[in-house]
Amino acid sequence: MKGEHAARSEGLACSGHQESPERKRHDLGYLPFLVRRDGVWLYRGTPIKRKAMLCMFGSMLTRDEKGAYLLRSPFETGYIEVEDVPFLAVELDWSGCGKMQRLCFRTNMDEVVVAGPDHPIRTEWDMPPEACPESCPPYIRLREGDGRFPLEARLSRPVWYELAALAEPGTCKGVPCMGVWSCGCFFPLARQTSGTDCDA
Incomplete structure (x- = not known):
């Protein structure tokens, strides 16, 4: 709890008021946050366990034009380290x-998105298995960042297995594959030896 209190008091100043156009954000540089690959958020090495605080920080997170992650409040901004997404x-x-x-899909921050044109599922489906030892998990786009780098969520293993169970044959860019449909979009998940056209 001490680490969580410090994250709230030493971290970004939060307010429900909208930012004044004349006010410039204070750049805090690099903040002592780390988001591990397993989704655990750390502040000065201590896990943040309060869901409300995690959701607050998650809603403030964005990416700059180079893809780096930063927390942005109406008054302050600072970069954080993220191991994967x-x-x-x-x-x-x-x-x-x-x-x-x-x-x-529902995320660990209780954000809900429906896969489709605005929230595509991304996979390295066309890579040979030996080139991706962790089986290349799928990701889904949640929202845009400041530039071309979006914020994404990685599918947890149980969700990934559920998604794979819904896969059906198709083709993507002329390559036979297994994939899933959502909102009229076909998202490839893995190669296959033969398939049918999917209009993707």
Whole structure:
């Protein structure tokens, strides 16, 4: 709890008021935050366990034009270290089938997105298995950053297995693959030896 209190008091000043156009944010440089690959947020090496605080920091997170992660409040901004991506997709709900299927993901920060044109699923599906020893987990885009680098959530292993169970044959860029549909978009997950056109 001491670490969480310090994160709140020493970290970014938070306010419900909108930023004044005339006010410039104070640059704090690098903040002592680390987001581990397993989704645990650390402040000065101590895990932050309060969900409300995690959700608050998560809502303030963005990426700059070079892809670095930073926390931004109306008054201050500071960079943090992220080992992979800052969020995990921990729950999958789906409805419909085929092109009419909708895949709804909930993150460990309780952010909910539906895979589709604005929230694509990204995988290194076309890589040989030996080039990706951790089986290249899928990611889903949550929101845009300041430049071309978005904020993403990595699918947790149980969610990944659920998603794989929904896969069906298709093609992407002329390559036969297994993938999933959501909101009219086909997202490839892995190569296959043969497939049918998917209009992707």
